Amino acid sequence: MEDSYFGAGGATAPQMPPQTPAPPAYPPSARLRANAPEPDAGSDDAPGKNKMGPTGRPWPNLPEPGPATGGPARTVAMVNQKGGVGKTTTTINLGAALAEHGRKVLLVDFDPQGSLSVGLGLQPNEIELTVYNLLMERDITLQDVVVPSGIDNVDLLPANIDLSAAEVQLVQEVAREQTLARALAPAVANYDVILIDCQPSLGLLTVNALTASDSVVVPLECEYFALRGVALLKDTIDKVQERLNPRLQIDGILGTMYDSRTMHSREVMETLVNGWGDRVFHSVIRRTVKFADSTVVGEPITEYASSSTGADSYRMLAKEVLARWQRDA
Ligand SMILES: Nc1ncnc2c1ncn2[C@@H]1O[C@H](COP(=O)(O)OP(=O)(O)OP(=O)(O)O)[C@@H](O)[C@H]1O
């Protein structure tokens, strides 16, 4: 059984993750590849009336999102205890796509690996103040730590390896699970959407993210073994909902790294839809090297390769989540 915060009747021993090192200089070829054709740009990506989507269900008729209402921010955690499933990629690109719809977005790096911060061009060792300082030091305010992300209308609360110490130190705190919620409270009035990029674990940091959130998006690699962890994740979400945060909901499960050319991807998708029904997003993110390339240049795919399938899929996801949030409101 994998570790969960609630698993053994208390906080699990925190694991020290490796810090993402500053990336080495990279040849400029990634920039040149931005508009190269994609081998798996399947025709089922473009939504259309009565057209079958990649999840085996007809595309829904989604309304064009209206303007931001200026209400309190919707806080959403990107969670999956499995590593490398697209949590950070989804945080950056969904954030950028929501900003294209006029939403003011705060991205929260809540992973000591600091991949979100690095993916937006920050050098982990040069960040002066991080979410760690905000959590642990009473005189540090949100404005002290937030930096521009380089994407219009999107700010970033950065992190680095310091955050792994918070997992240890928070264990001693009163109301330790609510620490992030308290720290983010002032942001709720200033943003439309807050996206929290979690680390691949169900430990105390992730429980903090779930306690601070209205809802959860679960990126899930379209691969058989990826399905195995979902039950434990659902159990953790249910326990946080029961014990710490009654408003917590699952927005949806997002199939990532999908390859329509393989039977395997299609079968995993079918299994997901059979088990989770409507909670599986119609939007599916295909496997394409353009995501890795866009990280090299430190841009969301919506800017790096604006007309690519990957960019369109995240734009579609943005429309889908906005429609769900409106429906759930
Ligand atoms: N749809 C995709 N197609 C191909 N590669 C992808 C896709 N999405 C993400 N990747 C790549 O896969 C790797 C892992 O993605 P990402 O960092 O978003 O996962 P993660 O869930 O945040 O990982 P971790 O659990 O370590 O935080 C990255 O190199 C990223 O560029």
Ligand SMILES: [Mg+2]
């Ligand atoms: Mg990540």
